[in-house]
Amino acid sequence: MSALFPPMFPALAAPTDRPALRCGPDSLSYEELARAAGALAARLAGVRRVAVWAVPTARTAVAVVAALLAGVPAVPLNPRSGERELAHILGDSAPDAVLAGPADELPAALGALPRIDVELGGGRDGVPSPPGDVDPESTALIVYTSGTTGPPKGVLLSRRAVAASLDALAEAWAWTSEDVLVHGLPLFHVHGLVLGVLGPLRRGGEVRHLGAFTPEGVARELGAGGTVLFGVPTMYHRLADALPDDPALVKALSGARLLVSGSAALPVHDHERIAAATGRTVVERYGMSETLMNTSVRPGGPPRPGTVGTPLPGVEVRLVEEDGSVLAGSDGETVGEVQVRGPNLFSGYLNRPEATAEAFDGGTAGGWFRTGDMAVREGDGTIRLVGRKATDLIKSGGYKIGAGEIENALLDHPGVREAAVTGEPDPDLGERIVAWVVPADPADPPADAELADHVARLLAPHKRPRSVRLLDALPRNDLGKVLKKRLPRG
Known part of the structure; x- marks a missing residue:
């Protein structure tokens, strides 16, 4: 070569x-x-x-x-x-x-x-x-975004970006040629294709794709020599549901070297159920099509449900206020937009120079990329995502509130199967918090006041939902992310 x-x-x-x-x-x-x-x-x-x-x-x-x-x-x-x-x-x-x-x-x-x-x-x-x-800057892949804010954009991923991100993960996860990766993710996206196929092949290891995800397939492949599992929260939720009645799955997950979740936040309740049944902690990482991987919880460290860890080798992460000032503290409370810089970044959007310029602070590719994700930084430097700037940052009564922590609190209630949180205009508060809930028992859903009190007790009174709306299911994309813009209006 x-x-x-x-x-x-x-x-x-x-x-x-x-x-x-x-x-x-x-x-x-x-x-x-x-x-x-x-x-x-x-x-x-x-x-x-x-x-x-x-x-x-x-x-x-x-x-x-x-x-x-x-x-x-x-x-x-x-x-x-x-x-x-x-x-x-x-x-x-x-x-x-x-x-x-x-x-x-x-x-x-x-x-x-x-x-x-x-x-x-x-x-x-x-x-x-x-x-x-x-040329390391030559384009390896053109991956299209989900198109939630307009037509999908073609993300130009260079050979440099792909190699740098996979090598940073290998260092963080001690990922070697001895690992056998199991997953059932789609192969048109960064998670399933770049991490899930190109990652093992770059290491000289093995990838076993399930074709279609099932708990039985996970148990079979991990039980037959698999060492690492990649999944999204929907998959881990199904695994958590299956664990009480499936001793083979318990054994398989317990024996895995590494369980990784990504593409969306894994609810704390599912973290806890998997850890209680298997003794294994699911590691969360954070990335996106434009940046590949940015941060990860490190295997072997203390469990950190609800966080996505610290920056990967070679990656810089900062949190920025609405006025452009960089947050210097790590108080675990102050919310800022995540901006990223490093060799993992994309080269730009295909045929979209204006969109490329808008995506970077300063208007030049290669600088700080504006992710649109909102987060807080804990005292030990770990990043905790609280949602997307466009849909998950709620300004209510003078507070900036991340939808993600309210969703986790709602999922901690036994009467809630799924939950999403949004904001909507309110003449008094600016925005009021709306909870979209799929009840565990549709015939006997929890009362609105019960859920509001539950959130207020776990978090703070100003974070309680002012309105609760029941659904049969939340709208999701192929990777299990909730599509909040498709929630019913009114």
């Missing part, structure tokens, strides 16, 4: 029969992965950019690895995207071809693109040499 930038996957440079990837019925050793990805990479010569139909199969992993080996930016496509969103992404990214499994049925929107079938068998030549020096 190039002297300018080390290989993204050292284990593919001299591949062995060591297991690399398993997904459903398909398994590949490093030698088999090198042949399959190498053969596909050779077919990508002269291609400017490719889309990848990112279904949860081994072929998606081979496609992305091949694109990285060929130095061709890959655009992972969510197979559940609607017609309008998919058309926007294709028009914005303008890929030259789409990579997909031979049996994959593609939507009509992809019909005009040349299709390159991804095969798991390959030639005998192994990994190709890259086309000249590999």
Whole structure:
């Protein structure tokens, strides 16, 4: 590989029969992965950019690895995207071809693109040499945001950013080639694809993708040699629900080296249930498409439910007031916007120079990135997220209140299964706190006053909900994040 930038996957440079990837019925050793990805990479010569139909199969992993080996930016496509969103992404990214499994049925929107079938068998030549020096700033992936504030934006992730973030996690988590990662996350997103597939392959370890998440699949794979589990809060909630009646799952989680949750805050109640049943603490980390990973709780340290730890090696994090002043203290109470700087940052938004400039303090990519997340810093330097600036920072009665801590308090009530908190205009308070609750027993939901008193007792009187609204379920995206903008109006 190039002297300018080390290989993204050292284990593919001299591949062995060591297991690399398993997904459903398909398994590949490093030698088999090198042949399959190498053969596909050779077919990508002269291609400017490719889309990848990112279904949860081994072929998606081979496609992305091949694109990285060929130095061709890959655009992972969510197979559940609607017609309008998919058309926007294709028009914005303008890929030259789409990579997909031979049996994959593609939507009509992809019909005009040349299709390159991804095969798991390959030639005998192994990994190709890259086309000249590999520039660390060249784009590896273009990952599209969820589009909650407008059409999805294409996040340009360089080879430098991907490598730096994965290596920082390896240092923080003692992640090595001996680890076997288990997960069932979507493969069109940073969590499932970059961390969950590229991470193990960069370390020379093994990834076992469940195809679709189930507690039974987790128990099976962790019980058969898995050492690390990646999941989102919805998954850990289901695991916590299953633990009392599943001794095999208890044993499997108890034996794992590392349990990691991300993409949204894991409720404290689920932390406590898993720890009580297994003796293991779930480690939370914090990142986003534009920054990859920023912070993490360190394994082996004291349990810190509700926090996302301290900055990863090489990453700087600061909290900033609305007037732009940087918060100097760590009082665990004062809320500021999280801003991040480091080699993990994206290069910009595709075709969106104005949006790129707006995203950085000072208007220049490479500086402090404005995440839009609100947090407090505890006395020991750990970060506790309290919500998004646009939807989760509630200004009520002169106080700045984070929705996240109220949600955790509500989830601590036995009558609450799910909870979300928002603010809405109030002529007296400025904003009043509204709790959206999915009751544990729909036939006998807790009374509004009971929930308000419960929150006031755990937190403070000014943080109690002024209105409680019952739902059958909270609207969520593919990664389990609650979509507050889709909550009913009025």
